Amino acid sequence: MRTKSLLTEAKQIERAVTLINLGARLQVLESETDMSYERLLRLYKEVSGKSPSKGQLPFSTDWFMTWQPNIHASLFMNIHEYLNKAAEMDEIDVVIKAYQLYLEQTATQNLEPLLSVTRAWRLVKFVDNGMLTMTKCSKCGGHFVTHPHEISRHFVCGMCNPPARAGKGKAAGGIQMH
Ligand SMILES: [Zn+2]
Missing domain, CATH: 1.10.10 (Arc Repressor Mutant, subunit A)
Structure with a gap:
């Protein structure tokens, strides 16, 4: 059980890092991982070297x-x-x-x-x-x-x-x- 959750955790971080490297907005990470906003924010700054851009996601087709x-x-x-x-x-x-x-x-x-x-x-x-x-x-x-x-x-x-x-x-x- 513990190993499994550790694996899940590692997988989530890996996904988040990949998405950040691809230039994803923070909202995408929030939606697609179980990580907290604070952790994601920290990770985002670490990986991209800058703060995430603020503002709404494009919601129109x-x-x-x-x-x-x-x-x-x-x-x-x-x-x-x-x-x-x-x-x-x-x-x-x-x-x-x-x-x-x-x-x-x-x-x-x-x-x-x-x-x-x-x-x-x-x-x-x-x-x-x-x-x-x-x-x-x-x-x-x-x-x-x-x-x-x-x-x-x-x-x-x-x-x-x-x-x-x-x-x-x-x-x-x-x-x-x-
Ligand atoms: Zn055609």
């Missing part, structure tokens, strides 16, 4: 619906869903692993990772509670983060239909709508 963030969020969710099916892990460990793979993906493509780990964590919650979902693009067949009830027969993703302000859009992407 809007950010995920804007063009570039949506592509990043969708990339993350595809990895997340794959891991969720493939491996038996605790929910938060799936988020951590998926986020690490997302960072690798963006690095290999020389992209700035627009999705923070805190937003990635929120995104999974939004999908879990049905505020957001994944819909298949009718053009490319990829799965993208959308509001629920999007009709996939009509849905066209942001990669297939970039906004005009993305510039060079039609020429560069070779995408003609009509």
